[in-house]
Amino acid sequence: MSQHESLLAAIAESRAVVGVVGLGYVGLPLAMETARSGYRTLGLDVSTRVVDGLNGKRSHIQDVPSDLVATHVTAGTFSATADMQRLAECDVISICVPTPLAKTKDPDMSYIVAAADALLAALRPGQLIILESTTFPGTTREVLKPVLEKSGLRAGEDFFLCFSPERVDPGNATWQTRNTPKVIGGLTPACLEAGMAIYSRVFDTMVPVESAEAAELVKLYENTFRMINIALANEMAQACERLGIDVWGMIDAAATKPFGFMKFTPGPGLGGHCIPLDPHYLAWKMRTLQYKTRMIELASEINTEMPDYVVVKASDALNAEGKALNGSRVLVLGVAYKKDIDDLRESPALEIIDMLQKKGAHISYHDSYCHEIRDDGHTPIRNLPMHSIELTAQTLGATDLVLIVTDHSEVDYQLVADHAALVVDTRGVMRRVKGKAKVVGLSGTHQPSREARVTVAH
Ligand code: SAJ
Numbered sequence: 001m002s003q004h005e006s007l008l009a010a011i012a013e014s015r016a017v018v019g020v021v022g023l024g025y026v027g028l029p030l031a032m033e034t035a036r037s038g039y040r041t042l043g044l045d046v047s048t049r050v051v052d053g054l055n056g057k058r059s060h061i062q063d064v065p066s067d068l069v070a071t072h073v074t075a076g077t078f079s080a081t082a083d084m085q086r087l088a089e090c091d092v093i094s095i096c097v098p099t100p101l102a103k104t105k106d107p108d109m110s111y112i113v114a115a116a117d118a119l120l121a122a123l124r125p126g127q128l129i130i131l132e133s134t135t136f137p138g139t140t141r142e143v144l145k146p147v148l149e150k151s152g153l154r155a156g157e158d159f160f161l162c163f164s165p166e167r168v169d170p171g172n173a174t175w176q177t178r179n180t181p182k183v184i185g186g187l188t189p190a191c192l193e194a195g196m197a198i199y200s201r202v203f204d205t206m207v208p209v210e211s212a213e214a215a216e217l218v219k220l221y222e223n224t225f226r227m228i229n230i231a232l233a234n235e236m237a238q239a240c241e242r243l244g245i246d247v248w249g250m251i252d253a254a255a256t257k258p259f260g261f262m263k264f265t266p267g268p269g270l271g272g273h274c275i276p277l278d279p280h281y282l283a284w285k286m287r288t289l290q291y292k293t294r295m296i297e298l299a300s301e302i303n304t305e306m307p308d309y310v311v312v313k314a315s316d317a318l319n320a321e322g323k324a325l326n327g328s329r330v331l332v333l334g335v336a337y338k339k340d341i342d343d344l345r346e347s348p349a350l351e352i353i354d355m356l357q358k359k360g361a362h363i364s365y366h367d368s369y370c371h372e373i374r375d376d377g378h379t380p381i382r383n384l385p386m387h388s389i390e391l392t393a394q395t396l397g398a399t400d401l402v403l404i405v406t407d408h409s410e411v412d413y414q415l416v417a418d419h420a421a422l423v424v425d426t427r428g429v430m431r432r433v434k435g436k437a438k439v440v441g442l443s444g445t446h447q448p449s450r451e452a453r454v455t456v457a458h
Helices: 003-012 027-036 048-055 066-075 084-089 110-122 139-151 189-199 212-243 247-254 278-288 294-304 306-320 348-358 393-397 413-419
Strands: 018-021 041-044 078-081 092-095 128-131 160-163 182-186 206-208 329-333 362-366 401-404 422-425 438-440
Touching (some): 003 189, 018 110, 027 066, 027 092, 066 078, 084 110, 092 110, 110 139, 139 212, 160 189, 182 212, 189 206, 212 294, 294 306, 306 348, 393 413
Parallel strands (some): 018 041, 041 078, 092 128, 128 160, 329 362
């Protein structure tokens, strides 16, 4: 029996052991799904805190309940380890490690290379490796394959290699790991067959594509599509500013088009660990092929200038009240990178607070998801840590400006409208309320929201 046949048999008979490297917001949900699908799963992570927590039946990931971890740990279908040599026990290995950007906006491949080195030490015939981390087209074939073939084993013959992009959307109650269609591409047809054999037992819908490179590009295209369209919405906000049009009402009206349109909204800038980063993986790769992805460069420029645009709006709003930014008390409302989550990564709020501080404003913030802003070495803000303050009539009344950066759903915006004197709203959330506060939007006049579509009786 060939290595390929014995691997397929182990998968078909649920004897295959699955290893998941990297137990973050992608890896841990995946490990739970492979365990649910009947495969004994070994979670591997460099953090002993993560490993000990999971073996202690505690989850550190918002979307994975601790009782689910407990179920699989108790049943013996999941355990965690920091010992990368145990990769040798695994027949299928999914790599879910970070792929950040360096300060120079070049890909930081260090986590993938570290995982590849650990895999090399444990590689044996018959293993299937599936890279899930978002990365530039060619990574699987040009980075991972050469490292693993230092073993003398050949990809596609002795071991098998696929790329399958993660599509995890933290906090999404509808689309989760199991029911989100799963794209996969193999280095060879035999690789793809092996990848499909295991993943079609884990995911509801599989989407095989022509190659590992195609699968790598699908993910980057998805997120580049978002980044560019967000930039277009941000450009519309600046156009509406000059036209004296309320950008939110304009976009709501455009979104009534029942076909050929997808709604994106302007904001204070681009946060998160995907959208601001992923397009630069593609731009970087294309530069090595002497091609300049002009749309990505321009869109990134527009998104990157939004924090500055917001600071100017804040300064102008205070100025209109005869106040200087210098010395004003500014309450930043919402600092997470998007609403209803607790993630500060790349949040534009951090850059905005830093710029306001540098102009002499006295900053406080309220965000019930992010109780503290700590100095993690990347945060530009001085005098850290900062702590979220209570949002009350008193704290609102004691500010010269409330700057809404993130529109968490749980905030009482009527309270803001009733007790703040001046609000700059970068999310269009104050359109839903009316009160004494003067509200300045991202563009033009800030119209209270009204039904964007009136059905006319004929
Ligand atoms: N943003 C806007 N305007 C918009 C949409 C987003 O300014 O119309 C801003 C957000 O405030 C945030 C940033 O862009 O700062 C990114 O927002 P996002 O909604 O794209 O959320 P992410 O970063 O969590 O993106 C993830 C991605 N998921 C994966 O890569 C697997 C993305 O592909 C998803 O489409 C997105 O979640 C989602 O739909 O929630």
